[in-house]
Amino acid sequence: MGFDVIIRGGRWFDGTGAPSAIRTLGIKDGKVAAVSAADLPAEGARVVDASGKWVMPGFIDIHTHYDVEALAAPGLGESVRHGVTTVVFGSCSLGTVHVEPLDAADLFSRVEAVPREHVLSILGRHRDTWGSAAEYIAALEDRPLGPNVTAFLGHSDLRAAVMGLGRSTDAKAAPTGAELRRMELLLVDALRAGMIGMSEMRNPWDKLDGDRYRSRTLPSTFGTRAERRRLYRILRSSGRVLQSIPNLNLPVSLIPALLASIGRGGTKPLKTSYLTAADVKANPFLMHIMGPLARAVNRLGGDFRWQHLPVPFQVFADGIDLVVFEEFGAGAAALHLKDEVERNALLQDEAYRRRFRREYENRWTPRVWHRDLYDAHIVDCPDASAVGRTFGQVGDERGVHPVDAFLDLVVEHGPKVRWHTTISNHRPQALNHLSSLPEVQMGFSDAGAHLRNMAFYNFPLRLLRRAHHEGFMTIERAVHRLTGELGSWYGLDAGFLREGDRADLVIVDPDHLGPELDQAQEAPVEAFGGLRRMVNRNDATVVATFVAGTRIFGAGEYAPELGRRRTGRFLRAGEPRGTVDPRTLPGPAAIVG
Structure with missing residues (x-):
């Protein structure tokens, strides 16, 4: 031969x-x-x-937001240069299968920090080439794809297309019987075309961009119980996957979501992949319950997995433009304002600052960000005296509260104040523990999103490095976790390297x-007008x-x-x-x- x-x-x-x-x-x-x-x-x-x-x-990246970039720059070079040969998008309830370009821009731009003007431009050039899930897949395969791709059908994409973006984000508007049936038919159509399942969103911290419905939460967060039950039934019967995110304002809501994974009365379990297993600085005890919770559900007949990024979760920000500020009211109020003059007026208002300080110091509210400005390091600023310090240290030097030091610098310099912090996965032994749990899946890179905030394109290599140098798992198992384990669970022909x-x-x-x-x-992203993204x-x-x-x-x-x-x-x-x-x-x- x-x-x-x-x-x-x-x-x-x-x-x-x-x-x-x-x-x-x-x-x-x-x-x-x-x-x-x-x-x-x-x-x-x-x-x-x-x-x-x-x-x-080749590695499989189970959580990306390449939906728009795959159309404009389908080589997806930032992933393939790190050995990723299969990427999954349509995550977090988002997608471009059914919504029109303006709605897609409102859905994507603020949540995933993808430049709004480029979402509109790119979809404006391509969106009229498909009208169904099968045609969407064909349109992707008409592009010169570098890696293999696959996708979830996003519940927000589905709901907004059927109900309209306005009604789908109105708590008083429930879908009609005809609209529920239409959602079911579109989901069945997507699964028949080969999509791997549906993604949804339950967390109210993710907000719409644009002027029409700005700061409303994503359509999927408004999904009714009956609506989810009907869509889940389709996923169950087909053996496809639900990707979900808990309501972080109401952690107890995770319990019925976990129970939904369990098959009952002869029905199949609902294969469920949930964000995310992490050693969160804001709640160091949380990681200890993730494995036992998933194990309990699976022993009762479920098929539940957590997604896990097996590296320290370090994020960068330009000024106040970072999704973690959506966690609390004062931060969300600032991000609601697009006009810099209006935003600066708000940031200088003493009543607003009192609210910001109060919410910043409240340790009892649900959170992902630790909200410790002594653990937020300034890496670039027109005021050179601030570079290399934390906002807390700058506040000490100026004799003001860390929040005031942060807001003062943002008012003075806007997005030219660049800083970073590590939100989770900062303790090596805890990270090794999470990476070893059979109830977690390696992934959640968010590749293609938060372009100025983080770079986890090489997370598989970083897991291999830890396995190689620390020996907390064999190289064979680490490779399996990044490849075949994922391909098998998601029902994909990917992740193996055997004859045939x-x-x-x-x-x-x-x-x-x-x-x-x-x-x-x-490095610049040519498809996004030369925007410099983290790589x-x-x-x-x-x-x-x-x-x-x-x-x-x-x-x-x-x-x-x-x-x-x-x-x-x-x-x-x-x-x-x-x-x-x-x-x-x-x-x-x-x-x-």
């Missing part, structure tokens, strides 16, 4: 968690055609020397799993990334094919193993644009 690509002499991990071994892989027509302890004939093949390297299935599997893989140099993985940099750059770690047998990244450079020829495809739930779309293989017919 002739091969297209030979990957010679690397330590091969198949994604199942089985012991690794030194093997040579032969790739033909987009699939792994041979895994051999002996050498393979290389005549006519592209040969990659993987000696001393790890060869493993599609050749989506990454080659990693274990000698470069070092501290450079923790660094974040900035990871550790190009010596990833020797090469292949999708369907085509090398799309390596040696610190993207291959010419990336973003010009489609190598990835939309992975439909339940497809047979080793499915390869012939249009993703090299040849003139594969060039798209």
